Structure formats: C-alpha cells, structure tokens
Amino acid sequence: MATDIISSGSTVSLHFALKLADGQVIDSTFEATPAQLVIGDGNLPEGFESLLPGLVTGDHKTFSVDPEHAFGQHNPNNVQRMKRSDFAADLPISPGLVVSFADASNTELPGVIASVEGDWVEVDFNHPLAGKILTFEVQILDVKAVENAHAD
Numbered sequence: 001m002a003t004d005i006i007s008s009g010s011t012v013s014l015h016f017a018l019k020l021a022d023g024q025v026i027d028s029t030f031e032a033t034p035a036q037l038v039i040g041d042g043n044l045p046e047g048f049e050s051l052l053p054g055l056v057t058g059d060h061k062t063f064s065v066d067p068e069h070a071f072g073q074h075n076p077n078n079v080q081r082m083k084r085s086d087f088a089a090d091l092p093i094s095p096g097l098v099v100s101f102a103d104a105s106n107t108e109l110p111g112v113i114a115s116v117e118g119d120w121v122e123v124d125f126n127h128p129l130a131g132k133i134l135t136f137e138v139q140i141l142d143v144k145a146v147e148n149a150h151a152d
Helices: none
Strands: 011-020 027-029 034-036 058-065 079-083 098-102 109-119 120-124 134-144
Touching: none
Parallel strands: none
Antiparallel strands: 011 027, 011 034, 011 134, 058 134, 079 120, 098 109, 109 120
C-alpha cells in the first residue's frame, strides 16, 4: 500500500506542539485529541503549514520557525498609550490583563496591558508570540490524498 505524501488539499491528522526557545510549551495536542486539517484551508498559519508538504504518515519532525514565518516581528507601532479614563471604572487594570477592543471595522482586537503609569495605560496589540523564534514539532498520524473530483 502506497503512503500518501502531504500536498495541497491533503487531509492530515497530526499531533503538534508549539514551544518557545526555552522549551516552554505554548500549545500541544500530544496528550489530547489529534488535530485534523486540510492543507491550504487557512486553519494553520502559512509559515507552519508550509513545513508539512512532503511529509508522510509516521514522520515525527521538529522545525525552528523564525518570527517572520510565525507571528511576525514585534511592532512598536502596535503599542498604544491610552487614558485610564478610556477604560471602565470597575475594570481592574494591571499588566498582563487581556482587554478586548473593537477596531474601525468593528472586528474584535485583543490588547494586553503592558504597563500602567498614573493616568496612562500602555496597551500592546502585537500577537503575544510576535518576535519569538518558535519550535514546531509534528507527528503525522494519517494522510488522505486529495480527492479527485473527476473520479468515477
């Protein structure tokens, strides 16, 4: 029986772990239900998905992913200073708190409170993993080839 090779449109069952450079696990399915995805469906960031084509069932690989191919570089323009009065009076503002904002198109935009100084609050709208080199570990459990739409 031929082993299917991951390519665009393949349905893949896999375990994955996403780790920081120091080994801290950010997310993992190794102790849980495997992830299922279709290559090219947009459910996995492109920088991670681009590592999968060519792998086959049984492969267990670890990749280093630089910020440009993960969550981007930290952008200082995405850190905003806001007045404390812009927040609800009963909101316990402190560093690390994630607050949901709405952008100009009314899309939810999470921000992390970076610091509070007097009447000013610094909010970081960068992805929490921006600027970080990540380790992406995958174990391919099953690969189903692209279905041929013209098959009888």
